[in-house]
Amino acid sequence: MKQPTTWDGWASRVSLFAREGKKLLDLPRFPIRIEEFAEGYSRQLFPGDPITMIDSRDFGGKFEGALVPNVAKDEWAIIYDHGHTSRGRINFTLAHEFGHYLIHRRLSGDPFYCSRRQMMEWDSKYSQMEAEANSFAAFVLMPPDDFREQTKNFQKPTLRDFEILRDRYEVSLTAAVLNWLKSTSVRAMLVVGRDGFIDWSWSSSTLYNSGVYFSARKVTIALPEQSLAALGPTCGITSQQHPKGVWNDDTAVFESVVFAEHHGMTLSLLIYG
Template sequence: MTTRLSPHRAANDLTRLLNAAFGTGPDRFPVNVATVAKDYSNQFFPEDPITLVKGDALPNFDGGLYKAPPGKKGWGILYNDAITSPGRINFTLGHELGHYLLHRLLFPDGLECRPQDMVRWDSEYAEIEHEANVFAAGLLMPLDDFRRQIDGRSKPSLDDLGTCADRYRVSLIAAALRWLEYTERRAVLVVSRDGYILWSRSSASALKTGAYFKTSGRPPIAVPSTSLAVRSDLLVKSKGVLPHEADVWLHDPCEEMALLSDQYDFTISLLHLDNASPRWGRDEEEEQDVFDKFAPQTGMRLFEQG
């Protein structure tokens, strides 16, 4: 029986090396995944290194991990060169490096990664996709650094999260999801289109107090008619902030910070709730639906939107 390396462990190992090499200096971020992939694999897996990282025509895939042609050793990481978003490319590279470190022995011929629309989340294939995403988030956005940018107790705006997205060269959604992993605040991220919730993710403390939307296996949930998610007339330069009474978005009052993404035709709403005592807490924490977490129904890869 073999023990598989966990994505957290793999990302932490690399983060320690990068911290040692760059400290907290200006060159630490964004992580140059192509250089890291080649240098690290050369040093630790000299018989089986990554020798190529580049964009290519991959019409049906965001990226892939490819075995070198017969007679040559090693691997190549390719990304779809039709992708124009630097954050999406960077996350794809991190994701493919995750496949190399975690999965190349399981898939000796390599892997190609589609936008995860139709992939079943409970299959082994989707599990490795999730692991590659966890690795990429850990490598690109280490929590020690993220906490220095936004303290676990502070209440960031979408602009604050956007500044972090730029720092780490990831999408706004990827940065917001990373922040939700460690914030002590009650907050819920909602991505909606045409007045309906596509998917949503709650912070741990929001989840504990019942502040979440369960979207999978149910009819679509409409966003509130008074929310910025549908009141685009209230947005200025595609952005806005609006307080809501109780029972609008959730049982509790909240402040909605919204951003309309023209490029992808959806709205991101970040709902900040008060850190009230969990009056309607439940005894056991309901696990957020995995399908909600990884949001394949959006037809785009979760971390790379926006």
């Protein structure tokens, strides 16, 4: 069979393989765990340079995952960072690296070392290969048909709704939210805070196109004083409708928050009026 040449071609192929495989084994469709089939799949399709190891290593938080030659030059290994306790983050990282293996290993010629920031790059302007690996991972782990069905009533979702999706698909909470923001027509934004400041944010296209976003990479922006993210976990509230002037001067904003998915971090999901 002819091999796909694009990320979405590979994503459809692998997604179908995973679905049919589960059916044959009479297993529930989700979660799809990359570790269970990546080696066998690569051996079947590419006996000349298969993946022969999936393992963890201490990257000291510097990298989230890597695709590197394994011992012999004609074998590959997928490595993920030791420090993770979240199965969802590991599964998403493995899918990202599996994407690099299928789509990019022959284009690049170099090993791939992927940072946490690159796992968040779903914007092809920054780095096309990273964006493609993330799109591949999202498509395979959260197939569009099922994801649409699960989110069809999301007019004013909270992060609690996304925690349910995170568990269904075994992905990180951030990946589940970003996957929704990519396709929704709701005016919404994810804001990741660190130590009282906005670390980075992502707007849905309808919100972005109306000019609402934070350029937190260019300038330092503090979390708004009255935001739940700034008030911290001790205030005991996890979602709130804010009036104008808290997150945005012109618009009331509904915020839901999760504290410390990773140390010292906050996630705020903002739904704009």
